[in-house]
Amino acid sequence: MSETIRFRLNGRPVALDVDGGRTLLWVLRTDLGLTGTKYGCGEGHCGACTVLVDGEAVRSCRVAVRDVAEQDVVTIEGLARGAALHPLQEAFMAHDALQCGYCTPGMILTAYAFLKKNPRPTADAIAAALEDNLCRCGAHTRIVEAVQAAAAKMAGGN
Amino acid sequence: MGDSRDFQDYEELHGRDDTNASPIAPLNRREFLKASGGILVTVALWDEALFGQEAPGRPARPSLPTDFNAFLRIGADGRVACFTGKVELGQGPVTSLAQEIADELDVALDTVDMVMGDTDLCPWDAGTFGSLTTRFFGPPLRAAGAEARRVLLELAAERLGAPVGELVTADGFVCVAAEPSRRVAYAELAKGQRIERHVAGVPIKQPSEFKLMGKPFTRRDARSKVTGQAIYAGDVRLAGMLHAKILRPPVHGARFLEADLSAARAVPGVQVIQDGDLIAVLHPLPDVAEAALAKVTTRFDTPAAAVDTDSIFDHLLKVAPEGRPVAEGGDLVAGSAASAAIVAATYTNDYVAHAPMEPHAAVAHVAGDRVTVWASTQTPFPARTEVSRTLGLPEANVRIRPVFVGGGFGGKTRNGQIVEAARLSRLSGRPVQVAWSRSEEFFYDSFRPAAVVTVRGGVTGEGRLSLWDYRVYFAGERGAAHFYDIPHHRTLAHNPSWTAPSGVHPFATGAWRAPGNNTNSYARECHIQLLAAQAGVDPVEFRLRNLKDPRMIRTLKAAAEKFGWQPANPPSGRGLGVACGVDAGTYVATIAAAAVDTATGRIRVKRVVCAQDMGLLINPAGAVIQMEGCIMMGLGYALTEGLRFAGGDVRDRNFDTYEIPRFSWLPKIETVILDLPDDPAQGGGEPAIIVMGAVVANAVHDVTGTMVYRLPMTPARVLQALKRDGFGMR
Numbered sequence: 012m013s014e015t016i017r018f019r020l021n022g023r024p025v026a027l028d029v030d031g032g033r034t035l036l037w038v039l040r041t042d043l044g045l046t047g048t049k050y051g052c053g054e055g056h057c058g059a060c061t062v063l064v065d066g067e068a069v070r071s072c073r074v075a076v077r078d079v080a081e082q083d084v085v086t087i088e089g090l091a092r093g094a095a096l097h098p099l100q101e102a103f104m105a106h107d108a109l110q111c112g113y114c115t116p117g118m119i120l121t122a123y124a125f126l127k128k129n130p131r132p133t134a135d136a137i138a139a140a141l142e143d144n145l146c147r148c149g150a151h152t153r154i155v156e157a158v159q160a161a162a163a164k165m166a167g168g169n
Numbered sequence: 170m171g172d173s174r175d176f177q178d179y180e181e182l183h184g185r186d187d188t189n190a191s192p193i194a195p196l197n198r199r200e201f202l203k204a205s206g207g208i209l210v211t212v213a214l215w216d217e218a219l220f221g222q223e224a225p226g227r228p229a230r231p232s233l234p235t236d237f238n239a240f241l242r243i244g245a246d247g248r249v250a251c252f253t254g255k256v257e258l259g260q261g262p263v264t265s266l267a268q269e270i271a272d273e274l275d276v277a278l279d280t281v282d283m284v285m286g287d288t289d290l291c292p293w294d295a296g297t298f299g300s301l302t303t304r305f306f307g308p309p310l311r312a313a314g315a316e317a318r319r320v321l322l323e324l325a326a327e328r329l330g331a332p333v334g335e336l337v338t339a340d341g342f343v344c345v346a347a348e349p350s351r352r353v354a355y356a357e358l359a360k361g362q363r364i365e366r367h368v369a370g371v372p373i374k375q376p377s378e379f380k381l382m383g384k385p386f387t388r389r390d391a392r393s394k395v396t397g398q399a400i401y402a403g404d405v406r407l408a409g410m411l412h413a414k415i416l417r418p419p420v421h422g423a424r425f426l427e428a429d430l431s432a433a434r435a436v437p438g439v440q441v442i443q444d445g446d447l448i449a450v451l452h453p454l455p456d457v458a459e460a461a462l463a464k465v466t467t468r469f470d471t472p473a474a475a476v477d478t479d480s481i482f483d484h485l486l487k488v489a490p491e492g493r494p495v496a497e498g499g500d501l502v503a504g505s506a507a508s509a510a511i512v513a514a515t516y517t518n519d520y521v522a523h524a525p526m527e528p529h530a531a532v533a534h535v536a537g538d539r540v541t542v543w544a545s546t547q548t549p550f551p552a553r554t555e556v557s558r559t560l561g562l563p564e565a566n567v568r569i570r571p572v573f574v575g576g577g578f579g580g581k582t583r584n585g586q587i588v589e590a591a592r593l594s595r596l597s598g599r600p601v602q603v604a605w606s607r608s609e610e611f612f613y614d615s616f617r618p619a620a621v622v623t624v625r626g627g628v629t630g631e632g633r634l635s636l637w638d639y640r641v642y643f644a645g646e647r648g649a650a651h652f653y654d655i656p657h658h659r660t661l662a663h664n665p666s667w668t669a670p671s672g673v674h675p676f677a678t679g680a681w682r683a684p685g686n687n688t689n690s691y692a693r694e695c696h697i698q699l700l701a702a703q704a705g706v707d708p709v710e711f712r713l714r715n716l717k718d719p720r721m722i723r724t725l726k727a728a729a730e731k732f733g734w735q736p737a738n739p740p741s742g743r744g745l746g747v748a749c750g751v752d753a754g755t756y757v758a759t760i761a762a763a764a765v766d767t768a769t770g771r772i773r774v775k776r777v778v779c780a781q782d783m784g785l786l787i788n789p790a791g792a793v794i795q796m797e798g799c800i801m802m803g804l805g806y807a808l809t810e811g812l813r814f815a816g817g818d819v820r821d822r823n824f825d826t827y828e829i830p831r832f833s834w835l836p837k838i839e840t841v842i843l844d845l846p847d848d849p850a851q852g853g854g855e856p857a858i859i860v861m862g863a864v865v866a867n868a869v870h871d872v873t874g875t876m877v878y879r880l881p882m883t884p885a886r887v888l889q890a891l892k893r894d895g896f897g898m899r
Contacts, residue, residue: 046403052823052824107387109391110259110260115394143831155835
């Protein structure tokens with residue numbers, strides 16, 4: 012049934028009249044046109060649809076849009092500040108930490124939430140944090156390197 | 170500078186910019202190109218005046234054009250559009266092909282915009298597979314660039330009043346060498362027009378002249394991919410577009426009996442389409458369409474399962490056709506007589522899914538007798554043919570347009586979703602998106618086939634290979650021929666392809682990254698390990714003793730040196746495996762270190778060193794990344810990836826039960842590429858994956874003395890093999 016759901020999306024208030032039981036993934040991708048959040052498996056196994064909800068990495072295919080009411084949602088489109096990319100985005104570029112790029116938004120947002128809690132992680136800790144994000148191209152080595160480089164930059168620079 | 174333009178493209182493909190040129194405009198509008206950092210997105214359509222003989226309306230040609238204008242155009246703004254029928258799947262041609270054209274032309278890399286896989290704009294291409302891009306598209310692309318540069322020099326000579334011999338080119342300008350201020354820009358000479366002058370026989374650059382080729386560059390599409398702006402097929406949004414969810418049979422081979430569509434029809438806004446075998450529920454929101462489809466009740470006649478995950482191999486041997494010789498020499502009887510010991514074994518592997526992170530997706534818009542398609546495909550030109558045949562329209566009326574593809578690995582050479590979208594767009598009168606669910610992606614995959622290899626190999630008392638009697642069933646013959654020095658040998662392929670006649674496999678099979686070669690290299694190199702063990706010779710030394718091919722010898726030596734190989738007879742207890750192979754013209758040698766938990770059967774691969782002899786490198790960074798990707802992906806089919814099924818019932822439908830490699834599997838990966846800039850470029854996207862089954866199996870054998878004869882080497886199968894060999898009983 013249609014209801015009005017309000018939340019903050021990439022820093023801006025959003026009010027939507029939607030069936031609140033629909034998943035955040037499809038509301039983002041269709042109603043809101045933010046297609047950087049990818050469908051990969053629909054069951055929470057792959058992490059391609061990861062977004063931030065109040066700073067936590069969440070699988071948007073497993074979340075009803077009514078459950079993010081009054082919360083702060085960040086998608087990959089909301090990570091840069093204008094033309095200035097987030098250090099994670101820059102590090103993924105500099106380290107070639109992607110191939111097809113389909114898992115990349117979910118990787119970056121999962122890493123973002125992880126680094127907030129663990130600002131100076133080891134490579135093993137990064138790998139453990141990304142364990143349930145799947146990459147078929149095999150960019151794993153470089154993803155770990157990129158997250159570590161971004162962590163160093165964030166700790167040193169900001 | 171790419172940012173604002175990227176964003177325009179993004180807006181435009183999302184159909185929000187209604188005032189601007191629509192991507193679904195009729196086909197006679199003037200075409201113009203929008204530059205972005207990576208792939209050039211074309212926003213309007215064909216201009217016959219500009220492209221002349223390359224215009225649609227002629228039949229697809231089975232070979233590349235000879236006119237360099239088909240490959241490139243230099244705009245009045247100085248940007249260079251480079252046209253290729255190849256697509257960007259993640260393997261990196263968006264960078265490497267740009268390096269090639271920029272270097273031959275003498276323009277800056279960041280002035281090149283790749284136009285990839287657009288069937289109206291790009292030269293015909295069979296598809297992006299087989300590690301063919303660098304090997305076979307690269308040379309003609311470079312020749313086109315070289316000829317264009319030479320023609321620009323001649324045009325500049327006339328403009329500047331100086332002979333060609335006194336001119337030099339750099340950064341998109343021609344200038345008088347002795348007087349650099351006398352110069353003219355390519356942009357001014359070409360002005361975005363097709364260049365009518367031609368010069369035959371212009372040589373391409375020698376490696377010593379390279380400025381961009383052979384140097385490492387990061388991905389040119391990375392910015393759009395880390396910001397979520399990269400458009401994949403499922404991201405295309407057109408005004409009035411409907412999402413279609415299609416009724417699927419429960420199992421392959423099921424016969425449709427009836428369906429009750431009334432509950433789905435009752436969902437507000439839903440359109441239900443039934444056209445023969447195609448029943449679809451359409452809605453502007455994909456999740457609403459999916460929920461409505463779930464309300465459809467059906468009856469199917471489901472056949473009994475004839476084969477399953479474990480009985481498939483006996484079935485394959487039963488239905489196998491006669492073997493076809495792939496290679497032979499000497500005499501097998503004499504080989505047996507010459508052997509001090511003969512080892513026979515049978516190797517098998519399960520069906521393996523492609524499982525790209527992006528499932529198949531397509532948007533089709535049929536408008537009158539014109540069709541435009543955006544699709545995740547490795548084969549845009551064959552897709553155009555399929556759409557044209559399905560809808561009964563000339564190929565010239567069908568345009569497949571470029572989008573990023575979220576991984577292919579051979580699986581996106583089949584275009585079922587495109588045909589479905591085209592049919593449904595015509596039937597509904599609306600643009601239609603068909604985006605397969607993960608379950609559909611597994612169900613309709615064209616799996617790497619389950620396969621069997623039998624080998625009988627002999628070795629002399631001096632540790633020389635004396636006999637090789639090899640039969641491969643249903644994997645395909647790629648990689649079947651061995652490269653060792655064996656006097657008496659025969660290799661037979663029973664069904665030489667990875668596809669097979671009906672009645673063999675319960676569902677579709679097809680090309681899977683280095684098709685055939687993963688199975689063949691597994692069987693061959695495991696058997697070499699067993700023969701080395703039989704002979705009591707170190708596995709690197711055993712191979713070197715039985716090789717004559719200098720490329721394989723130097724590749725194996727490079728791997729051994731990088732690894733720090735210390736000779737020991739197998740099984741040495743160290744857990745070190747060796748495997749070699751040849752694919753797509755590239756020689757590979759890999760050494761791995763692994764541990765086996767003999768209580769659980771779990772294998773942990775700790776270190777992988779891979780060496781390749783692959784000739785000229787265009788982008789060394791890209792080549793290394795492909796090797797790393799092959800190694801990581803290859804661990805999947807080595808350790809966990811085997812499809813579970815019963816007849817046409819595909820049991821693994823998602824990543825909870827079908828386990829692909831994860832971060833915790835990541836070994837230490839080291840790569841070596843031999844420096845061979847004067848050798849022709851060879852394939853890079855596939856070769857390193859072919860040895861992964863063997864190198865892990867051989868490491869397991871080295872530490873336990875037990876060979877695992879079936880891939881994947883799941884913990885249960887490892888335990889079973891250990892038990893078979895009495896491990897722990899000794």
